[in-house]
Amino acid sequence: MSTQSTVELPHWETTPPDPEAAIREIKAAIRARIEASGRTVEEIFAVVEARVGEKVEEIEAAKARGESVWPVIDYADIEAGTVPEETVELVHRRGCAVIRGHFEREQALAWDKDIVDYVERNEFFENYRGPGDDFFGSVGSRPEIYPIYWSRAQMEARQSDRMARVQSFLNHRWTYASDGTQWFDPDRDSLYPDRIRRRPPGASSGGLGSHVDVGTLDLWMTSAYQRAFRHLFDGTVEQYDPWDASYRTSGPQYPSTTMCSVFRTFQGWTALSDMAHDQGVLFTVPIPEAMAYMMLRPLLPDVAEDDMCGVSVGQVFPVNERWHPLLVRAFAGIPDVRAGDSVWWHADVIHGVAPVESQEGWGNVMYIPAAPWCPRNADYAPRVYEAFRNGDSPSDFPEEHYERSWPDRFQPDELNETGRRGFGAQNA
Ligand SMILES: [Fe+2]
Numbered sequence: 254m255s256t257q258s259t260v261e262l263p264h265w266e267t268t269p270p271d272p273e274a275a276i277r278e279i280k281a282a283i284r285a286r287i288e289a290s291g292r293t294v295e296e297i298f299a300v301v302e303a304r305v306g307e308k309v310e311e312i313e314a315a316k317a318r319g320e321s322v323w324p325v326i327d328y329a330d331i332e333a334g335t336v337p338e339e340t341v342e343l344v345h346r347r348g349c350a351v352i353r354g355h356f357e358r359e360q361a362l363a364w365d366k367d368i369v370d371y372v373e374r375n376e377f378f379e380n381y382r383g384p385g386d387d388f389f390g391s392v393g394s395r396p397e398i399y400p401i402y403w404s405r406a407q408m409e410a411r412q413s414d415r416m417a418r419v420q421s422f423l424n425h426r427w428t429y430a431s432d433g434t435q436w437f438d439p440d441r442d443s444l445y446p447d448r449i450r451r452r453p454p455g456a457s458s459g460g461l462g463s464h465v466d467v468g469t470l471d472l473w474m475t476s477a478y479q480r481a482f483r484h485l486f487d488g489t490v491e492q493y494d495p496w497d498a499s500y501r502t503s504g505p506q507y508p509s510t511t512m513c514s515v516f517r518t519f520q521g522w523t524a525l526s527d528m529a530h531d532q533g534v535l536f537t538v539p540i541p542e543a544m545a546y547m548m549l550r551p552l553l554p555d556v557a558e559d560d561m562c563g564v565s566v567g568q569v570f571p572v573n574e575r576w577h578p579l580l581v582r583a584f585a586g587i588p589d590v591r592a593g594d595s596v597w598w599h600a601d602v603i604h605g606v607a608p609v610e611s612q613e614g615w616g617n618v619m620y621i622p623a624a625p626w627c628p629r630n631a632d633y634a635p636r637v638y639e640a641f642r643n644g645d646s647p648s649d650f651p652e653e654h655y656e657r658s659w660p661d662r663f664q665p666d667e668l669n670e671t672g673r674r675g676f677g678a679q680n681a
Contacts, residue, residue, distance in 0.1 A: 260286035262486065264476040268507045268566050272470060273559035279473050280552055283486050287552075290488020294552045297490045301545045305579060308346075308540045312583045322347065322539055322585035328354045328415065331422045344426060345496065348541035348599035351587060352419055355523060356410070361593035364406035365525035365617050368449060371404045375659040385651030397456070400653045402446040403644055407619055408663035410523060411444055412672035420623040423519045423597060428497045429625070436498040437516065437627035443634055444675035445515050446647050447620035450522075456612045458533050463581065463605035464569040465547070466513055466520065468506055470561060472548060472570075477504020485548050495541035495601055502627035509567045514649050515630045519623045520604075521597040524590045526615035533609025533616060536586040537598050538572070543580050544601040550576055572603045597623070626674075634677035641665070641676065 262282045269275035287294050315322050324343040330336045331352070344350045356364075372378070378395060385400055401407075410416055424439035452458065472478050479486065480500035484493040502516045528534055547570070551561040562576040574581055586607060587596055598604055609616075624630055633649075640647045642665060644656040656662050668676070 260289050262286060262476075262479050264479060265474045266476065266505060269470070269474065272566060275474060276470070276561055277558050280558065283473070284552055286486055287488050292488045294549070297485075297488065298546075298549045298553060300490050301542070301549055302579065305540055305542055305546050308542070309579055309583045312539060312585060316585065321588045323587055324350045325588065326350055326352050328352050328356075328419070331418055332415075336422070341426075347539035348495070348602045349537050349539050350423075350597050351590060352595045352597065353591075354593060355419055355595040356413075356415060356593040358591055358593040361523065361525050364410065364619070365451075365592070365615075367406040368399075368401070368404050368451070368525070371406070371659075371661065372399060372401060374661065375656075377401070377655060380655070382653070385646075385653045395453075397450055397452045397458070399449040399451060400646060400650065400655060401449055402647060402650075403641060403656050403659075403662040404449075405661075405663050407446065407449070407621075408667070408672065410619055411446070411621055412669050412675065414671070416621060417442060417671050419595065420625070423521075423623045424625045426496060427518050428494070428499075431497065431499050434499075436500075436502045437518075437625040437630075439625055441626040442671075442675055443515060443624050443626050443630035443677070444637060444672065445513075445517070445622050445624040445630075445633075446637060446641070447622070448650070449525075449620070450616065450618045451525075452533070452612060452616035454612060454614055456533075456616070457610050458606075458608060458612070460533060460608035461606040463536075463538070463572040463584070463603050465544070465572065465601060465603055466511070466569060467544075467600050469509070469564050469566050469568070469570055471505070471507045471566075472564075473561065475504050475506075477501070482548055485545055490545065490549075493542070493545050495544055495599065502629050504629070507566050510651065511567070511569045512649060514633045515624045516627055517600045517622045517624045519597040519599055520620075521595055521622050522618040522620045523595045524592050525617035525619060527591045528589070528616050529613065530586055530589050532612050532614065533607050534587050534590075535596060535598075535604060535606055536584050538580050538583045538603035539585050539598075540580070540583060541599045541601055543577075543583075543603055546580060547572065547577065547603075572605075592617075595621075631677060634675075638676040 420442045421440050637647050646653045
């Protein structure tokens with residue numbers, strides 16, 4: 254018997270004017286709803302802690318044996334449809350993967366050089382005005398994150414058959430149809446143009462603290478997310494499935510400089526240089542269910558009534574030793590990657606970037622996620638197509654617009670069918 258209708262949750266479809274008051278209100282309502290099922294919040298949280306804790310121990314043991322925790326897939330197996338069943342299962346378990354040889358190494362290195370030529374021809378460094386947001390803020394005149402979206406290299410990769418095949422493979426890991434609704438189309442990506450990172454040899458970086466990008470207070474407060482996370486809030490936590498796309502593909506996200514307007518099954522990047530595992534690279538907590546821990550932890554009585562374990566609108570959702578000591582034990586860095594490999598992690602998976610002192614070699618990536626076609630992404634598509642036509646920064650990103658006057662940016666008549674469909678063309 255469903256208890257969902259016994260306690261209605263208040264919801265805010267836009268950022269609540271008084272976030273602390275809204276936190277107090279929603280925490281009380283979620284607790285009441287859980288208790289209406291006959292279970293306590295502590296009981297529910299203990300179930301999640303046990304489920305996640307088992308995986309943390311498995312990962313600690315793998316790390317102690319010196320094994321790479323990340324599943325590794327050969328692109329050739331994706332193309333041939335011969336990815337071993339146990340590897341597919343491991344992707345499901347860990348929520349992340351490295352795709353070896355996603356692109357030919359020579360192709361990736363050529364793209365990297367193309368990007369350098371493109372920004373130099375257009376005098377990007379001479380005109381660079383400093384970081385446009387407070388997320389990837391860096392010291393020094395040359396950026397590591399280039400707010401560049403429309404180079405030939407990026408667009409060729411985004412609309413390539415190889416990218417479409419990998420995105421489709423990853424999208425199919427999710428349950429995308431249920432209750433008579435198809436939540437997204439796993440075989441059609443919506444382009445989500447993002448930036449480039451080029452970190453030079455000798456660079457030192459403090460890294461990027463662990464976080465999730467999928468939302469902030471909206472995760473508890475919008476009606477769409479309340480439905481998506483319904484099993485966490487109504488006493489049926491055993492049924493929570495991080496791979497269920499239900500109600501995740503049409504709701505809003507509260508605006509901020511770190512928001513992502515689209516639904517992504519996986520975040521990802523493609524390596525444009527070789528990178529060793531100890532040179533300030535990406536790490537994750539490779540446990541998709543950890544989201545349940547993060548969502549329920551603020552409901553325990555040791556957290557102030559107006560606090561969601563530090564989550565606020567306008568900054569990414571932080572994950573730390575203070576509130577998530579179990580989770581941080583499972584940090585797992587990527588293995589060595591080569592130019593042309595790609596790296597992927599489930600939208601809810603905790604991730605960060607390790608610090609590095611005097612980096613060896615380059616650390617260059619193109620951010621290209623898997624963002625399948627769905628109502629939420631269809632809403633963003635016309636805006637992003639307009640940005641493409643004008644050479645603007647897409648609306649999710651700071652308004653820097655460096656490429657507006659660059660004559661050699663990728664042009665609409667160079668789009669192939671995948672590119673046109675990704676921007677929303679109906680009959681491509
Ligand atoms: Fe992130």
